[in-house]
Amino acid sequence: MKPKLFLTRELPEEGMKKLSGYFDMEYNSEDRVLSKQEIIAGISGKDALLCLLTDTIDREVIESNPNLKVISNYAVGYNNIDVKAATELGIPVCNTPGVLTETTADLAWALIMAAARRITEGDRFVRAGKFKGWGPLMLLGGDVFGKTLGIVGMGRIGLATARRAKGFGMRILYTNRSVSREAEEELRAKKVELSELLSEADIVSIHVPLTEETRHLIGEKELAAMKPSAILVNTARGPVVDESALVEALRSNRIRAAGLDVYENEPEVHPGLFELENVVLLPHLGSATIETRTKMALMAAENAIAVFERKTPAAIVNPEVLS
Ligand code: NAP
Numbered sequence: 607m608k609p610k611l612f613l614t615r616e617l618p619e620e621g622m623k624k625l626s627g628y629f630d631m632e633y634n635s636e637d638r639v640l641s642k643q644e645i646i647a648g649i650s651g652k653d654a655l656l657c658l659l660t661d662t663i664d665r666e667v668i669e670s671n672p673n674l675k676v677i678s679n680y681a682v683g684y685n686n687i688d689v690k691a692a693t694e695l696g697i698p699v700c701n702t703p704g705v706l707t708e709t710t711a712d713l714a715w716a717l718i719m720a721a722a723r724r725i726t727e728g729d730r731f732v733r734a735g736k737f738k739g740w741g742p743l744m745l746l747g748g749d750v751f752g753k754t755l756g757i758v759g760m761g762r763i764g765l766a767t768a769r770r771a772k773g774f775g776m777r778i779l780y781t782n783r784s785v786s787r788e789a790e791e792e793l794r795a796k797k798v799e800l801s802e803l804l805s806e807a808d809i810v811s812i813h814v815p816l817t818e819e820t821r822h823l824i825g826e827k828e829l830a831a832m833k834p835s836a837i838l839v840n841t842a843r844g845p846v847v848d849e850s851a852l853v854e855a856l857r858s859n860r861i862r863a864a865g866l867d868v869y870e871n872e873p874e875v876h877p878g879l880f881e882l883e884n885v886v887l888l889p890h891l892g893s894a895t896i897e898t899r900t901k902m903a904l905m906a907a908e909n910a911i912a913v914f915e916r917k918t919p920a921a922i923v924n925p926e927v928l929s
Contacts, residue, residue, distance in 0.1 A: 607630075608628065608629055608630040609628075609629055609630065609653040609654060609675070609914050610629065610630045610631075610632070610651065610652045610653050610654070611625060611629035611630070611631045611632070611652060611653065611654040611655070611656060611910065612631075612632050612633070612645075612648040612649045612652045612654070612655050612656070613625065613631060613632070613633035613634070613656045613657075614633070614634055614639075614640050614645060614648065614655075614656070614657045614658055614661050615633070615634050615637075615639070615640075615658055615660075616633060616634070616635055616637075617656075617680065617899075617903040617906075618896070618899050618900045618903045619900075620900050620903060620904055621900065621902075621903020621904055621906065621907050622903070624903075624904055624907040624908070624911075625656065625907045625910075628907070628911050628914075629654065629910075632648065632652070634648070639658075639660045639661065640661065642662060642664075642666070642667060645657070645661060645663070645667055646666075646667055646670045646671075649667070649670065649671045649674060650670070650671060651671075652671065652674065653673070653674065653675050653676075653914075654674065654675055654676045654677075654678065654910050654913070654914075655674055655676070655677045655678070656678045656680065656906055656907070656910055657677065657678070657679055657680065657686070657687075658679070658680050658681065658686075659679065659680070659681040659683060659685075659686050660686070660872075661686060662686055663677060663686060663687040663688065663692075664688045664691070665688050665691040668688060668691045668692050668695060668697065669691065669695070672695045672697075674695075674697050675697070675698075675913055675914065676697065676698050676699075676700065676909070676910050676913040676914075676919075677692055677697055677698070677699045677700070678699075678700040678906045678907075678909045678910040678919075679699065679700065679701045679702070679906065680702060680902055680903065680906045681701060681702060681893075681902075682701050682702055682703045682704075682706060682762075683701070683815055683816065683842075683843060684699060684701050684923055685815065685816040685817070685843060687699055687923075689923055689924055692924065692927075693924045693926065693927055696927045697927065698913055698919065698922050698924060698925075698927050698928060699922070699923040699924050700906070700909035700910065700913075700919045700921055700922050700923065701909075701921050701923055702901075702902045702905045702906055702909075702921060703762060703921050704762060704921075705898060705901040705902055705905050706763075706892070706893035706898050706901075706902060707762040707763050707766050708766055709892070709893050709894075709895050709897075709898040710763045710766075710841055710892040710893055711763055711766035711767040711769075711770060712770075713841055713867060713888070713891055713892050713894075714763070714767045714811050714813075714839055714841045714867075714892075715767065715770050716865075717839045717841065717865025717866070717867065717886055717888065718750060718809055718811065718837065718839055718865060719750065720865055720886045721837045721839065721862075721863040721864060721865040721884075721885070721886050722747050722748050722749070722750045722809070722837055722863070723747040723750075724745045724746075724747045724863075725886070726886050727745060727883050727884075728745050731745065748808070748835055748837070748862060750774055750776075750808075750809070751774050751775055751776075752774070752775050752776065753774075753776055753777075753808035753809060754776060754777045754778075754779060754806055754807045754808050754809070755767075755768065755771045755774075755776045755777070755778050755779070755807060755808070755809050755811065756778075756779045756780070756781075756803040756804065756806065756807025756809065756810040756811070757778065757779070757780040757781075757789075757795070757811055757813060758780070758781050758800065758803065758810060758811065758812045758813060758814055758823070758824075759780075759781070759782060759812065759813035759814030759815070759820075759842065760780040760781075760782040760786040760789050760795065760797075760813070761782070761813060761814075761815075763813045763841070763842075764780065764782075764786075764789075764811070764813035765786065765788055765789055765793075767811055767813065768780070768789055768793050768795060769792075769793065771793075772793065777796075778793050778794070778795035778796070779795065779796050779797075779798050779802070779803045779806060779807055780795050780796070780797055780798070780803070781797070781798065781799065781800045781803050782797065785797055800823070800828070801831055804828055804831040804832050805831050805832070805833070807832075807833075807836060808833065808835065808836055808837070809836065809837045809839065810824075810832065810836060810837070810838050810839065811839045811840075811841070812824065812838075812839065812840045812841070812842045812846055812847070813841070813842050814842055814846060815842070815843070816842070816843035816845055816846055820846050821845050821846065822845065822846070822847070822848045823846050823847075824838070824840075824846060824847045824848065824851075824852075825847075825848040825851050826848065826851040826854070826855075829851055829852065829854075829855040829860060829861060830855070830860065832855075832860075832861050833861075834859065834860065834861065834862065835862050836861050836862060837861070837862055837863045837864065837865065838852070838861060838863075838864045838865075839864065839865040839866075840864070840865070840866050840867065840868055841867040841868065841892050842868065843868050844866075844868040844869040844870040844871070844872055845870050847870065848870075849869065849870040849871075849876045849879075850876065850878075852864060852876075852879075853876055853878035853879055853882070854878075856879075856882050856884050856885055857878065857881075857882060859884075862884065863884040863885060863886075864884070864885045864886070865885070865886040865888075866879070866885065866886065866887055866888065867888045867889075867890055867891060867892050868890055868892075869890075872890065873889075875887065905920060905921070908920060909921060909922070
């Protein structure tokens with residue numbers, strides 16, 4: 607008898623094949639996020655849950671089926687899961703670190719370049735028929751080459767983003783609770799306090815996980831500490847930035863521009879952001895390449911399978927439940 611798995615949304619084909627080969631799988635074939643009640647109904651009588659960052663797996667959901675053997679998240683961030691509740695019930699929680707690092711760093715750079723060089727604004731300008739020829743003062747942006755990059759959270763994605771800055775001859779500052787030897791030795795990055803990073807960096811790129819400590823890490827005070835010419839990029843999680851304060855800072859040109867992949871109340875976007883030209887808005891595309899989403903699907907499937915094979919999953923958030 608195969609173990610029973612509930613999957614909250616269809617994944618790339620290779621992942622679906624891997625899952626259906628091992629599990630008796632039931633999944634949501636509709637292209638929408640399930641409600642909490644639908645997830646609770648879905649995991650009823652199942653042995654495993656494979657969920658996405660858009661699914662809130664809180665205590666109520668977890669306690670509705672304390673017999674779950676694994677919760678495997680199709681994301682590296684796991685702020686959508688009540689890990690404490692899962693741990694109390696001895697349920698392993700798995701994620702997909704590493705396989706999406708380079709792809710997300712690429713997207714951070716897409717946002718850095720788009721915000722600094724007014725790429726999406728330029729695209730709108732041309733489409734609107736406003737391009738009447740080269741202009742000496744038309745859509746002037748700011749240089750990226752030779753500037754200072756501030757990385758907030760020098761983990762896997764922060765480091766991959768910083769590495770790309772080498773080609774741009776940039777100085778790198780970072781904040782992190784621990785020292786990143788790799789960043790310091792390989793990139794000569796300097797660990798500083800957040801206040802120093804904000805006042806010195808020309809581009810601030812956020813890469814911390816969403817935790818109680820990092821919620822609204824960047825608010826009115828922090829935005830006010832940034833240079834008026836600076837750019838803020840967020841590819842981490844929306845609630846790390848106080849979105850209302852960001853709208854105000856962009857509206858008043860307190861900072862020059864921003865590039866956002868994530869939002870405080872996703873999928874809702876602060877209406878004030880729509881009115882602004884100096885912000886680039888993406889619909890949470892950090893890991894969105896065919897290659898990476900396939901790797902994530904395989905890793906999430908393999909993490910879940912490992913638990914039933916009595917092996918240690920490649921990535922487990924609460925390893926204490928296995929001992
Ligand atoms: P990671 O390797 O764990 O890096 C996170 C870094 O943040 C660590 O170096 C950690 O170091 C630091 N950190 C944690 N709390 C901090 C705090 N309070 N102050 C300062 N630094 C802190 O994770 P990752 O793989 O790079 O992923 C980072 C995040 O990116 C994920 O959690 C996820 O939310 C987000 N993400 C988004 C997308 C997207 O689609 N946009 C895709 C992938 C990931 P210390 O513990 O030493 O402080």
